[in-house]
Structure formats: C-alpha cells, structure tokens
Amino acid sequence: MLQAFINTLKVKDLRNRLMFTALIIVLVRFASSIPCPGVDPAALESFMAELSASNKDGGGLMAFIDLFSGGALTHFALGALGIMPYITASIIVQLLVPVIPSLEKLQREGETGRQKISQYTRYLTLLVCVVQGMMVAFAMINPTKIGLPAPGRPLFLGNEQIFVLMTILVLTTTTMVFTWLGEQITERGIGNGVSLIITINIVSRLPQSVIELVQMAWAGETPSGTSFNAVQLLLLLVVFCVVTAATILLSQGYRRVPIQMIRKTVGKQMTGGSTYMPLKVNFANVMPIIFAGAILMLPEYLFRYMANRPDASSIWIGLAQTFQQDGAGYMIAYAILILAFSFFWVANQFNPIQIADNLKKEGAFIPGISPGQPTADYLDTAMTRVTAGGAVFLMVLALFPMFLYSSFNIPFMVAQFFGGTSLLIMVGVVLDTVSQLESHLTMRHYEGFLKSGRLRSRSGN
Secondary structure: OHHHHHHHHHOHHHHHHHHHHHHHHHHHHHHOOOEOOOEOHHHHHHHHHHHHHOOOOOOOHHHHHHHHOOOOOOOOEOOOOOOHHHHHHHHHHHHHOOOOHHHHHHHOOOHHHHHHHHHHHHHHHHHHHHHHHHHHHHHHHOHHHHOOOOOOOOOEOOOHHHHHHHHHHHHHHHHHHHHHHHHHHHHHOOOOHHHHHHHHHHHOOHHHHHHHHHHHHHHOEOOOOOEOOHHHHHHHHHHHHHHHHHHHHHHHOEEEEEEEEEEEEEOOEEEEEEEEEEEEOOOOOOHHHHHHHHHHHHHHHHHHHHHOOOOOOHHHHHHHHHOOOOOHHHHHHHHHHHHHHHHHHHHHHOOHHHHHHHHHHOOEEOOOOOOOHHHHHHHHHHHHHHHHHHHHHHHHHHHHHHHHHHHOOOOHHHHHHHOHHHHHHHHHHHHHHHHHHHHHHHHOOOOOOOOOOOOOOOOOO
16 A cells, blocks of 8 residues: 555656645645634634633534634634535535426536536525625624623624624635635546545544543543543544444445346447446435534524523523533434435435436346336335435434533544544545545556455445
8 A cells, every 4th residue: 555655656647636636735724724804813712712611512503614614713714614605505506406407407418517507506605605604703793692602802803894794705705715726626636626625624623632632541531520541542542443444334335236238239349248236325425414413503502592591491491401412302303314314315316217217228127127117116115225224324423423422521522533424524535535546546557555456436436
C-alpha cells in the first residue's frame, strides 16, 4: 500500500490533481478560521465556554451545523454555514425530481438536463443560505430565541440591522464560493469535491477529540465527573475499530441479483452472458440520519423555548427534557424516523418498474423470473428486504454515539466519531477517494492499493 501512495506522486497528472485538491482544502480551512465582521470574538468565546460548561446544546442544531463547518460556527467564522446549504438544496431537488415531471424529463435528457438541474440547485442554495444566514444572525443578536441562555454581554458590535445584512451577505458569499470550489475539486482534483470539503471539516475536529480523550484518561474522569481510566480508553479504541469496520461493511455491502443477457454479435464482438445487479444494503447512505436530525431540531428547540418562559408549565419542561439530545423521547423518535426515511428514500430513488422495462428492452432477464411486471415485483421485494436489514444497521450505528454520550458521559465531540453522520461520511468519502486513486493508477499500469480484490465507490462501481 505504501508503494501505491508513492506511485501517486510519480504520475504527473495525478500529482497535480492531488496538489490542487490540497490547495482548495487549505483555502476552505483558512476561511473557517476568520471571524465574520461585526462579531465580538472575546464575548463569543466566553459565551461558548459557558455553553460548553453547562453541557447545553450538546447535539442540537448548533452542534450539527458546527460539525459540518469544521468548528467555524463556534467562532462565527466566514464559513460558519459551511457547505450545508448546498447539501440541503441538493436533497430537496433530488426528492422533487421523481415528483415534478419537468424535472424528471430534464434528468432523462442527459448531460444538458443535469446541468440545468445543477443550476436550479445553485439557485435554491442561494435561498437556503439567506434563510439560514438570517437565522444565525438573529441567534447571535438574541440567543434566547433558540432556547439558549442569554449572554453576559452582546456578541456583536454596532447596529443590529447592519449586522444582520452584513452577516447574511458574508455567509452566503462564502457558502457559494465553497460550492464552486467543491465543483472545481470534482472536475480538476480527486474525489467528490463537496463531500470532501465536509469530510475535511469533520476530520478537523478529530485531533481535538483525541486530545480530550487523552486528557480524560490522564485526569481519571470525564468533564461531568464520571470515572475514566486508561483501560476504558483502550476499550474505546477497540470499539472505534469495530464500529469503523461495521461502517465499511454497511457502506460496501450489497446483494447480487443475477442477470442473464441474450448473446448477440455486434460487429466482430460477442456481447451478452451472465452478470449481476448490485442492490446496496445502505442505498440511502447518510440521508436518513440527516433527515431525522433536521426534523427533530424543531421539537427540541420549540419545547426548550416554551420551557424557558417564566410561566412555563411542567408539561413543557418535561417535553424539553425528553427531547434533549440524550433524552428517551428524542432517541425513540430518531430511531423511528431513520427507519422511515430509509424506506422513503428507496421508494423515491429506486424504480423497479423502470429497471424491469430497461432490462426487457436490452434483452436481459433474471433467471427464473418472467420479464415485465414479475421482474419489477421481484426487484421490489428483494430491495425491501435488503433495505430492512440496512435500515436497522444504520439505526444502531446512528444511536451508538448518543448511547455513549448519555450512558457513559463521553463528551459529544468525542462520541460523534463512534458512529452516526460523522463516521458514515468519513468512511464513504475515503473509500470513494481511494477508489478513484486506484482507478488512476491501474489505468497507467501501476499496482493499486489492494493486491487482491478492489475498492468500490459509493455508486457501486
């Protein structure tokens, strides 16, 4: 494997792609460290320290956005929103494509249609940026509006209206630049640019999490006062390896459906024969976790806001505690939503009738299954069974960090690397990037990263 990495530097085109990708990553991380204009850094740092000490918002909206922005939200940097508005817009457009006939028609038009859909996604990203930028700006002016405690002193300087307008403009511009840089990585670098930017932002939190783990082992207790020693640290490292291996199996797992192609002669070549169709175990990838987390942000902050009112009843206080990130109600609702969205995503993106028609047109069939509707029914049943197993596996993987956070008082920043969105994205993007590197090497007759077998990208290739 070490020789394969050395070979990547021997190929000029591949070396240039890697250097270009590294340069973009440095620019993104640099933008995530520069504070927005109008922010009082000292007041913000003091407020975040108090928030962390009180252990509030351990895994809520701010922590979720801060995770994908690589800590930029904590410092209210230029890249505070990160690339999340583009991800949100992309998800919305993908869900609308099967629903709106005009978008579905564009998708079938090939490259021209996909470019138009990409343009619509950028317009929607702009709108999402404005909305999220406005929400973040108002939260900086008055954090109590989202259920957070009031700061000791204002977190911003100057006039409120000017601060809001400037914040929206700066955050929107930065996100759109990040989106363009991500597209440049995809075109001129290595890997999927947008996914790579998210992964780098997540990985940037890893050193701090490792330091916090070592400090806990050295001190003999967690920040909440629970005992923590070197043996528990070693057990956590073993658990991390096991969970990572399980995540790789989930990302790479698929069921083979045998396909028989009718043999025919095209020119001097014979085409056809036996092949297979891969049905991915985790077809929806990380989308169900993102959907479930986004939806549960609303009740969490609504109940917290109602519970913080002077005349709040015991009902609102109980609901606020139940729907906190480590609450029983939150975890149950989270698990149900992950299962539901796993099947919902498959129902929207996997069309067995269209696949059956395409197989019939190409003269292909599943052995023992009649072409047409029987093939569609077979694929639908097979995909449902595969999705059921994958959805349960995904649910357990998503709940495991919460289990560590609530049961063992492991800090959220550390626990998030033991499953859920962070680990799934990191594993998926790393496998995809290494797969592309291996493809470049094998095309130039170099040995890849694996001597036997090969890595598959997230698309299954």
